[in-house]
Amino acid sequence: MDSEGKLLMNRYEFRKPLGQENFAKVYKERDLRTGDMVAVKVIDKEKVLRAGMMVQTKWEIATIGRVKHPNVLRLYEVLATKTKIYLILEYAKGGDLFPQILKGNFNYNQATQYFQQLVSALDFCHKKGVYNRDLKPENLLLDENGVLKIADFVFSTFIESHRYNMLQTMCGTLMYVAPYVLRGKGYYGEKSDVWS
Structure with missing residues (x-):
């Protein structure tokens, strides 16, 4: 998946790499059925299994599918082979905010405007019991229109899941984690997302 024109599942045409995470690479691709650009997150199953992150990966997919809001990156479909999982996502042309x-x-x-969009998305997620x-x-x-989209739900959890105990685990990015989380005092879903 590294040369222009290569096809994924005879539908998505490779354009260029967008980024890389620990267990995944993200590519800009063109949907041949619609002509639209999409982002394809290619997850390496072997790396995920070795790191013990398969449950997290499944929950990320379930969470993105559960939260449909104009300010949350949309998941169009999930494809899989023996070695890879492909998340076909909305393409955010403007890149990340950092x-x-x-x-x-x-x-x-x-x-x-960005703050209002973020608060709207968080409020929606929290009402659904989802914590990022x-x-x-x-x-x-x-x-492309400057509309903010929350992406990356790999550490997310939702209240009615058996992962509610995940609210007691330390995760997140150090610079944005609430102080009480760093002190091992638990993760208070809404409050911690708002702090970040």
Whole structure:
């Protein structure tokens, strides 16, 4: 999956790599049925299994499928082979928010708009009992119209799941984690997401 024009499942045409995570690579691809650009997250099953992260991966997929909101990155479909899992996601042309913050590329009105969109998405997620647990500018993407999208639910959990005990585990990105989480005092879903 590294040369332009290569096809995935005879439907998605490779364009370019977008990024890499511990267990996955993300590519920009074109959906040949619709002509739209999509992001394809390619998860290496072997790496995920070796790291004991398969449950997390399944929950990320379940969570993204559960939370449908204009400010949450949309999951179109999930495909799989013996060695890979492919998440076909909405393509956010504007990239992540972190470089925009570093460059100071937006004014007060834009910052307010992003904040309102983030709060709207978080409120929706929390009402569904979903807690992200790793909110940070790198996981906030912008589409071509500047609409903010929450991405990356790998550490998420939701209340009625048997993963509710996950609210007691330490996770997230150090710079954005609430102080009481760092002190081992548990993870209070809504409050911790808002802190981040």
